[in-house]
Amino acid sequence: MSQRIRTAVRVEGIVQGVGFRPFVYGLATRLGLGGLVGNDVDGVFAEVEGSPAAVDAFLASLAADAPPLARIDRITTAAMPPDGTAAFSIAPSQPGPQRRTLVSADTATCADCLAELADPDDRRHGYAFINCTNCGPRFTIVRDVPYDRPLTTMAGFAMCEACAAEYHDPSDRRFHAQPVCCPACGPRLALTDAAGTPLPGEPLAAAARLLREGQVLAVKGLGGYHLAVDASSEPATAALRARKHREDKPFAVMVPGVAAARRLCQVDVAAAGLLASSRRPIVLLARRPGSGVAAPVAPGNRQLGLMLPYTPLHHLLLSEVARPIVLTSGNVSDEPIVYADGEAGERLHGIADAFLTHDRPIETRTDDSVVRAFRGREMVLRRSRGYVPEPLRVRARFARPVLACGAELKNTFCLAKDNHAFVSHHIGDLENAETLRSFTEGIEHFRRLFDITPEVVAHDLHPEYLSTKYALELDGVQLAGVQHHHAHIASCLADNQADGPVIGVAFDGTGYGTDGTIWGGEFLIAGTGGFERAAHLAPVPMPGGAAAIRQPWRMAAAYLDAADPAGCGDLDVARRNQRLWPAVVSMARRGVNAPLTSSAGRLFDAVAAIMGVRDAINYEGQAAVELEQLADPAEPGAYRAAITEPDAGGGQPLHIAGTDLVRAVAEDLTTGTDRSVIAARFHNGVAQLITDCCCGSVPA
Numbered sequence: 132m133s134q135r136i137r138t139a140v141r142v143e144g145i146v147q148g149v150g151f152r153p154f155v156y157g158l159a160t161r162l163g164l165g166g167l168v169g170n171d172v173d174g175v176f177a178e179v180e181g182s183p184a185a186v187d188a189f190l191a192s193l194a195a196d197a198p199p200l201a202r203i204d205r206i207t208t209a210a211m212p213p214d215g216t217a218a219f220s221i222a223p224s225q226p227g228p229q230r231r232t233l234v235s236a237d238t239a240t241c242a243d244c245l246a247e248l249a250d251p252d253d254r255r256h257g258y259a260f261i262n263c264t265n266c267g268p269r270f271t272i273v274r275d276v277p278y279d280r281p282l283t284t285m286a287g288f289a290m291c292e293a294c295a296a297e298y299h300d301p302s303d304r305r306f307h308a309q310p311v312c313c314p315a316c317g318p319r320l321a322l323t324d325a326a327g328t329p330l331p332g333e334p335l336a337a338a339a340r341l342l343r344e345g346q347v348l349a350v351k352g353l354g355g356y357h358l359a360v361d362a363s364s365e366p367a368t369a370a371l372r373a374r375k376h377r378e379d380k381p382f383a384v385m386v387p388g389v390a391a392a393r394r395l396c397q398v399d400v401a402a403a404g405l406l407a408s409s410r411r412p413i414v415l416l417a418r419r420p421g422s423g424v425a426a427p428v429a430p431g432n433r434q435l436g437l438m439l440p441y442t443p444l445h446h447l448l449l450s451e452v453a454r455p456i457v458l459t460s461g462n463v464s465d466e467p468i469v470y471a472d473g474e475a476g477e478r479l480h481g482i483a484d485a486f487l488t489h490d491r492p493i494e495t496r497t498d499d500s501v502v503r504a505f506r507g508r509e510m511v512l513r514r515s516r517g518y519v520p521e522p523l524r525v526r527a528r529f530a531r532p533v534l535a536c537g538a539e540l541k542n543t544f545c546l547a548k549d550n551h552a553f554v555s556h557h558i559g560d561l562e563n564a565e566t567l568r569s570f571t572e573g574i575e576h577f578r579r580l581f582d583i584t585p586e587v588v589a590h591d592l593h594p595e596y597l598s599t600k601y602a603l604e605l606d607g608v609q610l611a612g613v614q615h616h617h618a619h620i621a622s623c624l625a626d627n628q629a630d631g632p633v634i635g636v637a638f639d640g641t642g643y644g645t646d647g648t649i650w651g652g653e654f655l656i657a658g659t660g661g662f663e664r665a666a667h668l669a670p671v672p673m674p675g676g677a678a679a680i681r682q683p684w685r686m687a688a689a690y691l692d693a694a695d696p697a698g699c700g701d702l703d704v705a706r707r708n709q710r711l712w713p714a715v716v717s718m719a720r721r722g723v724n725a726p727l728t729s730s731a732g733r734l735f736d737a738v739a740a741i742m743g744v745r746d747a748i749n750y751e752g753q754a755a756v757e758l759e760q761l762a763d764p765a766e767p768g769a770y771r772a773a774i775t776e777p778d779a780g781g782g783q784p785l786h787i788a789g790t791d792l793v794r795a796v797a798e799d800l801t802t803g804t805d806r807s808v809i810a811a812r813f814h815n816g817v818a819q820l821i822t823d824c825c826c827g828s829v830p831a
């Protein structure tokens with residue numbers, strides 16, 4: 132008789148809610164091993180007993196053949212005395228005081244589920260909540276760990292007999308899939324008018340009809356409510372824009388598949404991969420002219436944000452509507468996306484004509500993620516649904532648990548422990564009570580999910596940010612103020628698994644500097660632990676402070692006056708704003724209500740206003756976005772900016788003369804050079820000054 136051994140196995144990483152226990156069960160059973168597998172707060176534990184060869188084969192397959200959504204951080208083993216168990220079983224989940232397991236992100240509907248969705252003979256045919264072990268809602272429905280149905284928003288749906296049989300059958304692809312359900316036992320769709328009165332007809336078909344008729348439909352998705360309209364309808368998209376009070380910021384569009392995306396935009400191999408990935412982000416793509424997307428979808432923008440359906444509801448709706456639809460955050464203007472059922476009718480009142488909703492609650496508000504392909508790689512612009520809460524692995528372990536509170540605009544927070552950094556979902560701009568609540572509740576949720584009690588709390592140096600104030604009010608923690616642009620560069624280092632030192636270039640709108648001025652055109656020699664300010668754009672006054680951010684023409688006045696105090700009065704930008712121009716110039720000169728800034732954003736604003744692109748903005752970064760759209764990619768010329776030492780040999784940071792670029796723009800404009808050429812020469816000039824400064828080739 133062959134020798135028997137028993138081995139205890141622990142698997143850490145994203146191993147819950149991804150079909151890991153059924154996978155282990157199947158593997159052990161195939162190899163004729165006895166033992167057990169279960170979930171606990173640390174991940175998955177197993178004990179396997181049998182011949183040494185079978186146990187070895189088990190361990191070899193464990194990482195190599197793991198389910199598609201699993202992410203294994205570590206497997207550890209320990210020998211145990213065999214007890215003669217021949218059968219293999221699944222142990223009940225074990226709650227405990229320590230919670231270290233990882234929760235997976237929400238995942239787009241898989242091919243197997245799509246096949247069932249389309250199969251008239253399947254009991255889930257056309258069912259808007261079909262999911263399995265490999266797909267479906269996760270982070271957005273999790274209330275606590277371990278990840279088990281009673282601790283999700285599916286707790287209120289008791290499984291029917293058929294679903295329960297699948298759930299308990301280790302050979303079924305829904306074995307222990309926590310959100311498993313069907314039309315008999317799971318969530319249901321409802322279609323109501325704006326007053327909440329149910330509308331007649333099958334909800335999906337009726338909703339699709341409303342969209343085709345040009346109505347604005349609120350659709351409850353995974354992480355919140357979207358607003359949908361027919362993307363080809365000029366009146367419908369214009370109505371949505373007017374009702375949302377969102378003047379120019381582009382809307383995202385959902386298309387049924389990559390082929391449909393190609394009809395609207397240029398989609399290369401890398402972008403197609405991003406569109407079709409199980410994370411299903413919004414992918415920014417170059418538009419094809421004349422594609423039939425209505426003008427108000429992305430006014431004056433060469434790009435369009437596209438995404439593919441990521442829930443069964445989206446798949447069904449898109450196939451009913453049979454055309455691309457706008458799918459934009461369900462909110463007014465800059466408020467956070469609506470996600471609670473009670474508030475949807477109220478906050479979207481006056482915007483949506485009808486509501487396509489369901490009765491599965493959303494636990495955590497999670498916006499769509501936004502990415503683009505850059506040189507064949509994914510570049511993440513907004514990391515949220517589909518990515519969160521997957522941690523980033525960092526090289527150096529955190530000696531103590533850390534909470535990083537983030538900045539004011541497009542806030543995310545981060546909880547870190549060991550070598551995991553859990554970056555939160557997109558919280559938004561911390562400027563109203565609702566977003567602040569998302570921020571504070573989000574931190575509590577992450578603390579519970581990942582069992583992290585921060586001992587060190589990092590905050591932005593800006594004393595007025597609500598995230599800074601939150602940090603400063605915490606008791607019993609060590610506070611660490613972090614300079615804004617150092618944080619940008621350090622996060623870039625973490626993303627690239629590097630420690631530095633590097634020359635970090637942070638070109639930004641606003642960040643509080645260590646000298647109390649507003650930084651934003653920075654060259655820092657930085658590592659993760661510290662930095663030295665090596666060079667920056669020469670400071671200019673911001674006449675009117677925050678007003679200069681909303682009205683780029685004020686920065687034009689300040690920059691032109693600094694570039695050439697005698698000669699700026701005859702430009703169009705001065706004529707357009709002649710009533711206030713002299714007062715603003717005087718404000719800049721005297722330094723009254725005109726804080727100094729080295730911001731790159733304000734330099735772009737100044738140039739955009741001088742060129743007549745925009746004197747005032749409706750959303751953050753708009754002037755720079757539109758200036759970039761104007762630039763002719765074929766123009767090779769570049770303006771030059773002088774780089775000087777403000778005090779020879781004194782060790783002060785180098786100054787880069789943004790005024791040189793502004794002067795060149797004004798001169799070319801005066802001589803009638805094409806605006807697209809000027810915009811290109813300015814952008815090329817900025818790129819040139821960055822390489823000059825980093826390479827030390829300082830022009831004379």
Ligand SMILES: [Zn+2]
Pocket residue numbers: 240241242243244245262263264265266267
């Ligand atoms: Zn599936």
Ligand SMILES: [Zn+2]
Pocket residue numbers: 290291292293294295312313314315316317
């Ligand atoms: Zn069922």
